[in-house]
Amino acid sequence: MKKFITLLKRTKLFSGVGDADILSMLNCLNATVRVYSKGEYAFRQGEYIRNLMILAEGRLHIQKEDYWGNLNILNEIRPGEMFGEAYIVPDSGPLMNDVIAIDESVVLFFDMERILTVCPSACPFHTRLVKNIFYTISDKNKSLVQKLSYMSERSTREKLLSYLSDEAKRQNSSSFSIPFNRQQLADYLSVDRSAMSNELCKLRDEGMLDFHKSEFKLSQAK
Amino acid sequence: MKKFITLLKRTKLFSGVGDADILSMLNCLNATVRVYSKGEYAFRQGEYIRNLMILAEGRLHIQKEDYWGNLNILNEIRPGEMFGEAYIVPDSGPLMNDVIAIDESVVLFFDMERILTVCPSACPFHTRLVKNIFYTISDKNKSLVQKLSYMSERSTREKLLSYLSDEAKRQNSSSFSIPFNRQQLADYLSVDRSAMSNELCKLRDEGMLDFHKSEFKLSQAK
DNA sequence: TCCTTTCTGTTGGAAAAACAACAGACTTTT
DNA sequence: AAAAGTCTGTTGTTTTTCCAACAGAAAGGA
Numbered sequence: 205m206k207k208f209i210t211l212l213k214r215t216k217l218f219s220g221v222g223d224a225d226i227l228s229m230l231n232c233l234n235a236t237v238r239v240y241s242k243g244e245y246a247f248r249q250g251e252y253i254r255n256l257m258i259l260a261e262g263r264l265h266i267q268k269e270d271y272w273g274n275l276n277i278l279n280e281i282r283p284g285e286m287f288g289e290a291y292i293v294p295d296s297g298p299l300m301n302d303v304i305a306i307d308e309s310v311v312l313f314f315d316m317e318r319i320l321t322v323c324p325s326a327c328p329f330h331t332r333l334v335k336n337i338f339y340t341i342s343d344k345n346k347s348l349v350q351k352l353s354y355m356s357e358r359s360t361r362e363k364l365l366s367y368l369s370d371e372a373k374r375q376n377s378s379s380f381s382i383p384f385n386r387q388q389l390a391d392y393l394s395v396d397r398s399a400m401s402n403e404l405c406k407l408r409d410e411g412m413l414d415f416h417k418s419e420f421k422l423s424q425a426k
Numbered sequence: 427m428k429k430f431i432t433l434l435k436r437t438k439l440f441s442g443v444g445d446a447d448i449l450s451m452l453n454c455l456n457a458t459v460r461v462y463s464k465g466e467y468a469f470r471q472g473e474y475i476r477n478l479m480i481l482a483e484g485r486l487h488i489q490k491e492d493y494w495g496n497l498n499i500l501n502e503i504r505p506g507e508m509f510g511e512a513y514i515v516p517d518s519g520p521l522m523n524d525v526i527a528i529d530e531s532v533v534l535f536f537d538m539e540r541i542l543t544v545c546p547s548a549c550p551f552h553t554r555l556v557k558n559i560f561y562t563i564s565d566k567n568k569s570l571v572q573k574l575s576y577m578s579e580r581s582t583r584e585k586l587l588s589y590l591s592d593e594a595k596r597q598n599s600s601s602f603s604i605p606f607n608r609q610q611l612a613d614y615l616s617v618d619r620s621a622m623s624n625e626l627c628k629l630r631d632e633g634m635l636d637f638h639k640s641e642f643k644l645s646q647a648k
Numbered sequence: 649t650c651c652t653t654t655c656t657g658t659t660g661g662a663a664a665a666a667c668a669a670c671a672g673a674c675t676t677t678t
Numbered sequence: 679a680a681a682a683g684t685c686t687g688t689t690g691t692t693t694t695t696c697c698a699a700c701a702g703a704a705a706g707g708a
Binding site for chain 1 (some may be wrong): 512587
Binding site (some may be wrong): 581618620625 | 663664665666667668669
């Protein structure tokens with residue numbers, strides 16, 4: 205287990221916890237390791253998950269196959285990332301997705317029940333851990349809600365405006381830069397790139413905003 | 427505070443906690459009450475939130491105004507529901523939305539720091555509370571991810587298929603009923619009702635599925 | 649520097665969704 | 679039982695998006 209400490213101290217889950225404490229917590233949380241070979245399924249749709257996982261090495265895809273057999277990749281997990289946190293609720297039902305190892309992958313399993321139950325006084329950094337995990341899912345929650353608010357706009361134009369408007373708020377300035385190129389932004393908003401690019405230029409021509417590469421500036425419509 | 431116990435014991439946050447314990451926990455969590463009159467803003471965009479809130483009475487809207495002044499209602503909070511949980515992360519930035527009282531509303535404030543920090547041994551139901559709050563957020567997370575996976579499909583048809591496919595999985599049967607009427611389903615998937623209704627009928631005519639009101643049955647395409 | 653690759657804006661035609669409007673089926677109220 | 683209201687499917691028109699293709703600009707590598 206020792207070899208994972210360097211990785212773990214950089215994860216959100218164990219941030220702020222010292223090396224020695226991580227080691228003792230791994231015991232406390234009943235941590236186990238499992239290696240999946242390339243192409244192997246870590247979990248399959250319909251299974252029940254009772255652990256919280258962190259990917260130590262490799263690469264995983266969370267994917268979904270629908271009733272008619274169409275495959276859809278929902279997410280790629282990279283080393284240090286946590287997954288499974290949404291399925292540890294006692295009666296949360298079976299897993300709706302498949303988790304497959306794209307490369308040979310090393311996965312750490314933590315006993316979720318212990319994370320939430322064991323008395324912090326017995327393990328001084330337990331409180332820290334609970335906070336960290338809480339903060340992590342809380343953050344995720346927030347970004348999901350935000351993305352959802354953009355995506356529920358009906359038109360590409362409105363998706364763009366709501367996203368850019370929020371970004372301006374967040375960065376507290378009408379001039380700001382975004383962390384996406386055009387293709388990434390289109391993917392994020394689930395729209396076609398060329399149509400989006402087109403719409404951006406229309407907005408510019410209408411005087412609503414201006415941009416250069418990933419730098420944007422919002423203005424009042426003329 | 428006593429008068430809120432009946433309500434609180436029915437919330438997800440305090441489920442499984444007895445009356446007496448709720449009362450002592452309210453102290454432990456530094457619970458405070460605030461009444462908002464109809465039309466009053468509980469929070470405004472740009473503020474920082476340091477509490478977890480439960481609506482005791484009334485009705486709140488979480489809404490957003492964009493840079494150009496367009497208003498958008500994101501969510502309606504009803505009695506017993508929790509909110510603000512996504513903003514308690516220390517450096518989560520300012521609130522991006524407004525929270526406004528639609529009717530006169532009574533809101534309970536809980537000290538988030540205390541929820542996550544105080545040693546459970548001092549307050550026997552604290553562990554229970556941490557679990558409850560974790561489960562609640564976790565559940566919300568899961569439903570957000572699911573909704574997002576439907577909404578990121580590009581066409582109405584694909585949105586429908588992914589939603590119905592998941593519903594069949596979840597209910598573990600190719601025959602199932604959904605909790606929406608047509609308009610609600612359209613709103614949930616962010617599409618036009620009539621176009622969706624049209625698409626549903628096409629799918630039926632192609633032999634992919636059958637339905638009657640909110641009862642659906644998936645089948646292999648002919 | 650030149651060459652290759654990536655990124656962005658632009659276009660025109662094809663496909664899909666939104667919109668408006670309406671009729672029949674079903675519910676609820678009176 | 680009648681009336682009013684809601685829900686659903688259907689249609690035709692308008693608007694928007696998607697898609698494919700391309701050219702210039704920018705970035706990166708040889």
